[in-house]
Amino acid sequence: MGFFDSFVPPEPPRRPRRPGLPPWRGPQRNILPVALPVDAVLLHNDAKALYANGFDVYPHGFAFMVNTVIRASDAGAVHGRQAPFRRTANPFAGLAPRGGEATTPEEVEQAFRIGVRYGDGRACEVQGHGRRLGETRPSEPPLLSLTSGHGGESEWTQGLWAWGIPESGDVELVYRWPAEHLRESSVIVGGDLLRDAAAHAVTLWELPEDRGDGDARG
Amino acid sequence: MHAAEQIGRTIPTTIPWNKVLADTSEIVLFAPRLQVHPSFFRIAIAGRLRPTASAEAARRFSGAEVGGNPYTLTAEDLAQGLRLGVQFADGRRAVLERRAGALPSGGPLESVPLISSSRSSSDEGVFDWEIAVTAIPETGPVELYFQWLGLGIGESMTEIDGDALRDAAARSIQLWPAAHG
Numbered sequence: 554m555g556f557f558d559s560f561v562p563p564e565p566p567r568r569p570r571r572p573g574l575p576p577w578r579g580p581q582r583n584i585l586p587v588a589l590p591v592d593a594v595l596l597h598n599d600a601k602a603l604y605a606n607g608f609d610v611y612p613h614g615f616a617f618m619v620n621t622v623i624r625a626s627d628a629g630a631v632h633g634r635q636a637p638f639r640r641t642a643n644p645f646a647g648l649a650p651r652g653g654e655a656t657t658p659e660e661v662e663q664a665f666r667i668g669v670r671y672g673d674g675r676a677c678e679v680q681g682h683g684r685r686l687g688e689t690r691p692s693e694p695p696l697l698s699l700t701s702g703h704g705g706e707s708e709w710t711q712g713l714w715a716w717g718i719p720e721s722g723d724v725e726l727v728y729r730w731p732a733e734h735l736r737e738s739s740v741i742v743g744g745d746l747l748r749d750a751a752a753h754a755v756t757l758w759e760l761p762e763d764r765g766d767g768d769a770r771g
Numbered sequence: 772m773h774a775a776e777q778i779g780r781t782i783p784t785t786i787p788w789n790k791v792l793a794d795t796s797e798i799v800l801f802a803p804r805l806q807v808h809p810s811f812f813r814i815a816i817a818g819r820l821r822p823t824a825s826a827e828a829a830r831r832f833s834g835a836e837v838g839g840n841p842y843t844l845t846a847e848d849l850a851q852g853l854r855l856g857v858q859f860a861d862g863r864r865a866v867l868e869r870r871a872g873a874l875p876s877g878g879p880l881e882s883v884p885l886i887s888s889s890r891s892s893s894d895e896g897v898f899d900w901e902i903a904v905t906a907i908p909e910t911g912p913v914e915l916y917f918q919w920l921g922l923g924i925g926e927s928m929t930e931i932d933g934d935a936l937r938d939a940a941a942r943s944i945q946l947w948p949a950a951h952g
Contacts, residue, residue: 565826582819582897588787588803594944602946604782609803622779624947708779757799758822 573760576613577696577716583760586611587750593740595728600624603644603665605726605740607712610750614716615742616700619644619667621709642709644730645679645699663732669695669715672722672744679713693717695724718747780946781808784939788931792816792917793924797824798832800853800917800924805931807939811905814915814931816855820896831921832896851921857904860911860933867902907940908933 586609596603607618644665668678694717702711783806856866
């Protein structure tokens with residue numbers, strides 16, 4: 554008998570079954586969302602463009618992307634601008650500390666900001682980076698949070714999750730970017746379009762809901 | 772403008788597709804949308820592994836077969852893994868090669884479509900992927916072929932509306948002219 558024959562053969566581990574994210578934390582992986590034909594240009598100047606697309610509607614909210622592109626010939630010039638970011642095209646970088654370096658009030662003032670507003674006046678804006686571990690359920694929608702993002706110096710794609718779809722009225726995406734001389738502006742996402750899409754999203758399988766410390770990014 | 776030059780210079784037009792490509796006891800494979808630039812388009816491909824899927828299915832679904840280190844792939848993995856291809860009405864066709872790569876740059880516009888994987892993200896039981904097709908046919912639909920033998924999905928085909936594709940390409944926005952010279 555060999556050495557290992559005296560031990561019980563190891564059993565492969567069971568695949569863990571992840572609980573579902575609570576809806577306010579992010580898109581649910583057990584849902585087949587409905588994509589919308591929404592493309593919105595938020596900013597377009599000689600050096601930079603910002604647009605929103607990739608709208609996916611779930612029963613309790615919608616995901617979308619904010620894309621930043623910097624004109625190739627200006628990619629180097631961005632470093633010298635009075636902008637809240639230096640080494641990335643990420644427009645949200647000005648809202649979060651980088652490498653332990655605290656964000657200054659000036660940077661926050663100049664940063665790109667975006668939020669959602671319902672027809673009944675309820676509103677919120679992205680607060681810093683993502684929904685962190687241990688946060689408790691907010692009292693009511695809307696809630697806007699960052700999900701995953703990727704890119705570099707010349708472009709950045711940032712995912713966002715908007716929790717909540719109002720029972721009536723449209724949803725306004727409100728934004729401003731003082732560093733780019735972009736005053737407060739907004740685009741409308743049709744409420745009926747959102748509600749119809751949410752009703753057609755398909756639940757692929759039921760998951761036990763995680764009411765605890767899951768991470769919204771993903 | 773060459774396909775590669777359009778990246779970062781054009782804003783694509785979104786066509787929501789919401790197409791379920793395959794729905795089996797182990798996996799749901801779907802294509803949420805197309806994003807169309809003037810002379811190329813991206814197809815979003817997403818997969819969700821059912822929680823009841825077998826361990827073998829989970830292994831096949833894992834990143835090694837979708838977007839992981841290509842140097843660990845065997846010929847068997849490639850044959851059994853997810854395969855994608857397109858064919859135009861004029862007979863031109865291409866298949867995705869399982870290697871990472873940016874859109875080819877330089878030279879004239881491609882006379883044949885090329886497919887490359889562009890963006891991907893994956894997590895336990897989830898992947899979201901985009902492939903880029905570097906041409907838009909002047910006439911007819913685009914046939915999208917797919918198979919994933921390792922997960923029981925035999926060769927299948929679905930059509931992409933060519934008129935919608937061409938209309939979307941015409942509506943895409945050029946941000947800045949291409950830099951030449």
